[in-house]
Amino acid sequence: MHWDFGSGQVGDMGSHTMDLAWNAIEAGLPTSAEGKGDPFNPEVIPVKLETHFDIPANDWRSAIKVSWYQGGALPDSPHPGINLEKIGHGVLFEGTKGSLVADFQNRFLMPQAKDGDLTYYKPRSKAAQFPPISNFLQEWVTACKGSLKTSCDFGYASDMIEMMLLGLVAYRVGRKIKYDGATGRVTDCAEANDLLRHTYRKGWTLEG
Secondary structure, eight states, X not given: OBTTTOOXXXXXXXXXXXXXXXXXXXXXXXXXXXXXXXXXXXXXXXXXXXXXXXXXXXXXXXXXXXXXXXXXXXXXXXXXXXXXXXXXXXXXXXXXXXXXXXXXXXXXXXEOSSSOOOXXXXXXXXXXXXXXXXXXXXXXXXXXXIIOOOTTOHHHHHHHHHHHHHHHHHHHHTSOEEEETTTTEESSOXXXXXXXXXXXXXXXXXXX
């Protein structure tokens, strides 16, 4: 929970829980980030926190917003019958015709009453479906033996946690910031850009 040594829940369960959304939307690096939560403490990371990101379009969907909530901060429930506080680690997808609430084991689909006709939906053929994600430990062993492929490889993981950590930067400066993922720079806030890297004390530099 200390700024000098970690990133709180964002770097702990954040990298697991956000995967539920990140995997489905095939996200890229955000173009902006903002965050708010407990009053800023220069020593420790907030418990209550929410961060919001603008994610650019890809080849099958338009630009979207992605949000992270922790420590009691929650989005509004899509229906009074769904208590998001009891979901635990989960994700909420909000569409134009309904919502999907999910955790690591369950899925709850809620069409909107007005535009709830889902007959337009055509499932993918079996050949076009993504294969189930296997046991992560077995994936690691198989990759080491020669396949060199896992469901959540380093490129996937680094982009996702880069987004999450950018939310902490936005929280620390107390404003929405714009981000250029290609150069890895905040383009409209020098203070935020300075927080992207750490200046080590002489004798404690990590070269690599």
